Amino acid sequence: MSETAAARRPKVFGLVRRLPEHLTIWLPLLLAAGHIVSFSLWTLWVSFTPSTLLPEFGWVGLHNYTAVLATRNWRIAFDNLLLFGSAFVVLSLLTGLGLAILLDQRIRGENVLRSIFLYPMAVSFVVTGTVWSWLLNPGVGVQKFVNDFGWMSFRFDWLINRDMAIWTIVMAAVWQSAGFGMALFLAGLRSVDTDLIKAAQIDGAGPFRLYRRVILPTLWPITVTVVVIQLQFAITTFDLVRALTGGGPGIATLLPALVVYDFMFQRGLLGRGAAAAVLMLLTLLAVLLPYAAWRHVQARQAARA
Template sequence: MERWLPHLVLWPPLLISVLHVITFTTYTTWISFTPSTLIPEHDWIGLQNYWSVLNSRNWKIAYSNLVIYGACFVTLTTAMGLLLAILIDQRIRAENLFRAIFLYPMAVSFVVTGTVWAWLLNPGIGIQSLVRGMGFASFRFDWLVDQSMAIYTVVIAGAWQASGFAMALFLAGIRSVDADLYKAAQIDGAGAWRIYRRVVLPCIGPIFIAVLVILLQFTIKTFDLVRALTGGGPGIATQLPTLVVYDLMFQRGLLGRGAAAAVLLLLSLLLVLIPYFAYACWRKRREARHG
């Protein structure tokens, strides 16, 4: 009985979760090929919903925003996470305290993060108002209401929340590097910057890939942060594909078209996950061949 207990604990919930995902993904895909509105229908209309979504102005703007947000968010979060990890790796005092502080934002929901940053970036009550109250009357920081800059407020809020998570992964990778490599580099006269650049960073290449994949997943699935921070505005300047799915399904009642948008979003996610899993399998086979 003791031998089978772990399997009985792990496998039933896992199989139920997999079945749940497969069932509803299949049903959503089927609905995307039907003219369903408020009530599901079962007439086949082919790719009509997909063409409607792809040709809509909202979807084009949302996907453009996704590219901008993804590139900036992943770059900024990775850079901040790596910098924090390197600084903490210097064996500073109160290391555990700083790690907890930097990781804390990840424990906060995206709704709370969006709400707080909406207050901070609001020109009337936030940073702009505070600085102007200190006597700098010409100071301006109204990105939240600027259509060309609003998407970057989402980047700032997202990076603030996720950089601690990236830091934790990078720090774990840095601490796993063989100490003999550090000693050999120090004997050769390499400074701290050169050791990190030539020794540490190449050794944690897989960590970089894992961080990038996870952050890209965060990017594609971002909904509540934008909903709480900007609501997709001003106008549709910060609209993302997830908000388009929500708008089609729950606000306009276009179930079939919303399902098509959801499937397109799933395909975007698979474009990130499939290459990662292929790389992981290739790396495992390579390590097995080289012993």
């Protein structure tokens, strides 16, 4: 009896002593999970109802989905997402890797440059979008600047050009997030075993071969992580487009998140908006689930090795 009491006491005592830790971990987690999960489920439910301005009970099956998929807006938004997503991910990956390789040459002022490259991350997308919209505005931005120097025929009007406007979003997004890839790649480059580089030097590998055959292959896991994080950003992009082009000119730069917003809050079609939102979620899962599986396999391989 006394033995069990003695055994139980430290356990209870330990629980009390570690209460602050448990509270700080579990409370926010519960709140966040409850928040995200409950609203996701709510959205999922709404997407099957005939809700318009206000949520309504009822069941319309996949009607909202077929309706959304049939709209021209959604098709354009999805095509835009494919173009924007792939261009943005590839370009920010290459820019980030390039910056990281250049910074890795033990240059002077590395800390300052690193902060400068990373700094756009700290800026809100709305700010980025707004500033770039000024820069790209032919009447006040780069075009006017060059025109004022006397090169009158210079045209840089992508922002108001239907075919090129999507590239302005790519540009702003790459500017904003290349630093993130750079930071991760730089950490990866710095963790490459210096003996590997020495061995390659003795083997006679030039800088190009050294990077291509020895150093870059070790960066694969980081590359996958960067791609996945950038992709999920691309899929959920809203504020940047909203501030930069507002989806225009016309609907040339529409993205799925803008379509959701348009359905829900401008046209008063909650059910359609929810269906579009669930479609976005499915797109996200299509990226994240393979990634999670890959991580799982990697962890198992690491545990076995």
